[in-house]
Amino acid sequence: MEDLHFYTNPQSRGCIIRWMLEETGVPYETHLLAYGSAMKAPDYLAINRMGKVPAIRHGEAIVTEVAAICTYLAETFPQAGLAPTPGERADCYRWMFFAAGPLEELVTNKELGFEVPPKRQGMMGYGRAEDVAETLEEVLTGRPYICGEHFRAADIYFSSQLIWCFNSGAIEKRPVFEAYADRVSDRPALKRATRLDEEALARMKASAA
Incomplete structure (x- = not known):
């Protein structure tokens, strides 16, 4: 199993990375972060000092910025056929x-x-x-x-x-x-990603209620 961690909020640009991850077919662990204190907490600031999502951690490598993450994942997992020829x-x-x-x-x-x-x-x-x-x-x-x-x-x-x-x-x-x-x-893959984000949002709302 790949040591791949995904930090996101389902109401963010993280939806794009969720789609990208689903296209790769590589297993990953999702970390849902609420806006506000969770994104500014020390543990997450160690991942992204900007306190913004999305971000990924792959082993020791950390990548932020959506275009950069898409490019990194395409090149790191060429078997998915997402990198350009x-x-x-x-x-x-x-x-x-x-x-x-x-x-x-x-x-x-x-x-x-x-x-x-x-x-x-x-x-x-x-x-x-x-x-x-x-x-x-x-x-x-x-x-x-x-x-x-x-x-x-x-x-x-x-x-x-x-x-x-x-x-x-x-x-x-x-x-x-x-x-x-x-x-x-x-x-x-986009349909799966959308469903996963909808489920994640429902869980976040339920836990905040």
């Missing part, structure tokens, strides 16, 4: 980190109600929401997944950010986005 690496890393940078920056600003002044758009990684939508429509047109023909770890992170982005109204829904979202949402 040499020919897919450019697209994998490009779009994984586009999602971690400009795309998350855009949706966060939208959630906060922050509008970038037109003269300051050049300072932002995403520039304009319209440019992001056009860029993503172009890359997803004519390919089933972000790296091409095969589902990879990059799709787990990228699709999660993209769905958050268009559900929040940060970019408009377009048919190519919705078709891609439907495709990845039909994966059995």
